[in-house]
Amino acid sequence: MKKLTNLFVSSLTLLPAIALADHTTIGLQSSVTGPSTTSSANLMEAGQSGITLQFQQVDFKSISEADFAHASEHDEGLHGTDSINSRGFTFTYGLTERLTLGFSIADIRRSGLVEAAHHHEDEHEAELEEQFDGHHDEEEEEIIERLGSAGGIGDARLYANYQLFSSGSRSASMLFGIKAPTGESDEKSRDGHRLETEFQPGSDSWDPLLGIAFSQQFNNWTLNSNLLYSFTTEGAQDTDLGDVFNYNFALSHALPQFGPLEGSSWKVNFSLELNGEWRDKVEIAGATETNSGGSITYLAPGFSFNNDRIYINASVGKALENLNGIQSEPDTRFIVDFGWAL
Numbered sequence: 542m543k544k545l546t547n548l549f550v551s552s553l554t555l556l557p558a559i560a561l562a563d564h565t566t567i568g569l570q571s572s573v574t575g576p577s578t579t580s581s582a583n584l585m586e587a588g589q590s591g592i593t594l595q596f597q598q599v600d601f602k603s604i605s606e607a608d609f610a611h612a613s614e615h616d617e618g619l620h621g622t623d624s625i626n627s628r629g630f631t632f633t634y635g636l637t638e639r640l641t642l643g644f645s646i647a648d649i650r651r652s653g654l655v656e657a658a659h660h661h662e663d664e665h666e667a668e669l670e671e672q673f674d675g676h677h678d679e680e681e682e683e684i685i686e687r688l689g690s691a692g693g694i695g696d697a698r699l700y701a702n703y704q705l706f707s708s709g710s711r712s713a714s715m716l717f718g719i720k721a722p723t724g725e726s727d728e729k730s731r732d733g734h735r736l737e738t739e740f741q742p743g744s745d746s747w748d749p750l751l752g753i754a755f756s757q758q759f760n761n762w763t764l765n766s767n768l769l770y771s772f773t774t775e776g777a778q779d780t781d782l783g784d785v786f787n788y789n790f791a792l793s794h795a796l797p798q799f800g801p802l803e804g805s806s807w808k809v810n811f812s813l814e815l816n817g818e819w820r821d822k823v824e825i826a827g828a829t830e831t832n833s834g835g836s837i838t839y840l841a842p843g844f845s846f847n848n849d850r851i852y853i854n855a856s857v858g859k860a861l862e863n864l865n866g867i868q869s870e871p872d873t874r875f876i877v878d879f880g881w882a883l
Contacts, residue, residue, distance in 0.1 A: 577855075582702075582705075594630055626649070628648045695724040697723040703715045712755070713754065724745075741777065779827075816838065854878040854880075
């Protein structure tokens with residue numbers, strides 16, 4: 542049991558994520574005892590491997606028509622999303638007792654994409670219209686452009702978890718990796734125009750990742766925590782989506798067996814996570830987007846079930862945000878994991 546538990550401790554998904562407010566959560570999942578996002582400093586044994594499928598959905602609050610009208614009138618960039626769905630796959634392998642390697646990729650779909658409409662009427666045409674018609678047509682113009690949905694394979698990530706030390710019930714490790722530009726970045730809106738990079742499954746950028754993790758065991762309680770920084774570089778359409786700093790804490794508790802699980806090999810754990818993320822503002826061709834960047838924190842309780850080979854986890858997170866300008870505000874995040882020891 543210990544061998545297989547250690548296998549799963551570092552076998553879960555590194556989630557794809559790009560922009561802050563209207564994208565999924567970045568995380569190096571690594572705990573068999575419940576957390577959906579927080580990394581663990583414990584590693585799988587040498588020669589062991591595992592796969593994980595993760596399903597994530599984030600629902601967003603709607604941006605008001607008044608905000609879209611203001612952005613349209615002042616030619617400001619403003620866009621929003623109704624929901625995002627992510628289906629991730631991860632394969633991990635224990636290269637040595639102190640080094641675990643991983644590969645992850647996901648299919649990402651954004652629904653209900655909208656942005657502020659911008660009307661750039663040619664001044665000469667307006668003058669001709671007034672000359673021949675005696676007036677300028679002031680029909681009400683649309684203030685919201687509805688772009689439809691976009692989906693596809695996102696950027697792949699290669700990462701490693703290197704254990705710095707392990708002493709009794711306490712351990713620490715270093716996380717490092719890179720996001721490669723393998724995702725689709727040419728998705729189009731319903732009217733056939735290429736969507737901005739913020740809406741694309743992939744960003745076409747190489748983004749190094751660096752972080753640390755710490756784990757502590759207290760009888761039937763486990764504390765996991767990690768810090769992770771993503772150094773975002775310029776990608777598709779001269780867009781830099783902004784560096785990302787993640788900070789995660791998770792407290793997990795092993796529950797006593799009950800009901801039909803009593804006496805079986807299945808174990809149940811409860812977890813409570815705090816997942817925080819700060820992102821710098823987006824830059825497009827050197828110009829900073831006012832309505833981008835900021836911070837989001839999720840408070841997410843969850844439960845996990847596992848036996849000798851199978852791991853199932855589910856969590857629901859509510860968001861608190863402090864975003865720059867006006868953005869789609871995340872409301873609820875749902876995560877479900879299915880893992881298998883190979």
